Amino acid sequence: MREVLPELMRWWEAGETVGVATVVATFRSAPRPAGASMLLGPDASAVGSVSGGCVEGAVYELAGEVVTSGAPVLERYGVSDDDAFAVGLTCGGILDVYVEKVSRETFPELGEIAADIEAGRPVALATVIEHPDPAVLGRRLVVRPGEPLSASLGSSRMDDAIHDDALGLLATGSAATLTYGTDGERRGEGMRVFVWGFAPKPRMLVFGAIDFAAAVARVGSFLGYHVTVCDARPVFATASRFPDADEVVVDWPHRYLRAEVEAGRVDARTVLTVLTHDPKFDVPLLEVALRLPEVAYVGAMGSRRTHDDRLERLREVGLGPDELARLHSPIGLDLGARTPEETAISIAAEIIAGRWGGSGEPLAATTGRIHGEE
Numbered sequence: 001m002r003e004v005l006p007e008l009m010r011w012w013e014a015g016e017t018v019g020v021a022t023v024v025a026t027f028r029s030a031p032r033p034a035g036a037s038m039l040l041g042p043d044a045s046a047v048g049s050v051s052g053g054c055v056e057g058a059v060y061e062l063a064g065e066v067v068t069s070g071a072p073v074l075e076r077y078g079v080s081d082d083d084a085f086a087v088g089l090t091c092g093g094i095l096d097v098y099v100e101k102v103s104r105e106t107f108p109e110l111g112e113i114a115a116d117i118e119a120g121r122p123v124a125l126a127t128v129i130e131h132p133d134p135a136v137l138g139r140r141l142v143v144r145p146g147e148p149l150s151a152s153l154g155s156s157r158m159d160d161a162i163h164d165d166a167l168g169l170l171a172t173g174s175a176a177t178l179t180y181g182t183d184g185e186r187r188g189e190g191m192r193v194f195v196w197g198f199a200p201k202p203r204m205l206v207f208g209a210i211d212f213a214a215a216v217a218r219v220g221s222f223l224g225y226h227v228t229v230c231d232a233r234p235v236f237a238t239a240s241r242f243p244d245a246d247e248v249v250v251d252w253p254h255r256y257l258r259a260e261v262e263a264g265r266v267d268a269r270t271v272l273t274v275l276t277h278d279p280k281f282d283v284p285l286l287e288v289a290l291r292l293p294e295v296a297y298v299g300a301m302g303s304r305r306t307h308d309d310r311l312e313r314l315r316e317v318g319l320g321p322d323e324l325a326r327l328h329s330p331i332g333l334d335l336g337a338r339t340p341e342e343t344a345i346s347i348a349a350e351i352i353a354g355r356w357g358g359s360g361e362p363l364a365a366t367t368g369r370i371h372g373e374e
Helices: 004-015 055-069 110-119 156-169 211-222 251-260 278-288 304-316 340-358
Strands: 018-026 039-041 045-048 073-077 094-102 123-130 140-143 175-179 190-198 202-209 225-230 247-250 270-274 295-300
Touching: 004 018, 004 039, 004 045, 018 055, 039 055, 039 340, 045 211, 045 304, 055 094, 094 123, 110 123, 110 190, 110 295, 123 156, 140 156, 156 175, 190 247, 202 211, 211 225, 211 270, 225 251, 225 295, 251 278, 270 278, 278 295, 278 304, 295 340
Parallel strands: 202 225, 202 270, 225 247, 270 295
Antiparallel strands: 018 039, 018 094, 039 045, 073 094, 123 140, 123 190, 175 190
């Protein structure tokens, strides 16, 4: 929804009616992820995409029918590789697309949700996309951390189950279609709910304004992180040297990190890369970082000799075995990297492997599901 939200809000605020088609589930090699949206505007224009062009025509026609009837529809596109050309999905993938009519009357909460997204406040939207009772189909819950629900899908059992699961998706800012019994039973079937988790971008804190940091910032931005480069030396920490960073901060790294923690801007999704390999910066910084209760990744650059020296210095300031075990050093996976760009890829690969539980082994040397279980 993010990519079409400005246009959607322009029409919504003007009191217009819009057809909204959203990918709610994908199977096999589907071209767009869950959450991708296309709008049918009141001027008959199409905004956004649900399939990269494969089935847009069919979805456009369906959106027109939904706007006219007012009844939401869940449609599946793509069956198999053999007949993919017939249905339009030349990649052989399968998409479930939910199409609904959106206006101030049908979706009065949209304005507040859009304001939350714009301000970076976490909010999740849960929509019933399949249910045997037509009266339940299309109902929504808006979930915000620490706030009670202001509406109901029809029963407290439904509300409680979806509220808890929506908070879980919100923690990662992800989207998913969840299946329940018709009254919210977790092991049942009959009701499907699409949950959008809108959360601020996860943060990547890059310490050390060196050439490797520029490459790490570029890769981090590509992966969807909000990237901050921090260094105590103003001559090196400049925006012109790090055009891919969202911000460049001149401060002592440990002092900056401590301030960000106290301000609540470091969480379980935050990754920290320490690239200075200078004890006067590294040790105070890692002393703070490795004592944090929740961060996704802490990695430090340096040779094996530097790593051993760093560990000894960290032990001297009181860090124990469990805290030191959280440190990824020397940083990155063994890709044989030489250049800053190659090193940045090896660091990113280690971060991704840690996030999803990957082994770091070549896929050709492994068996089973490529993507594992989420």
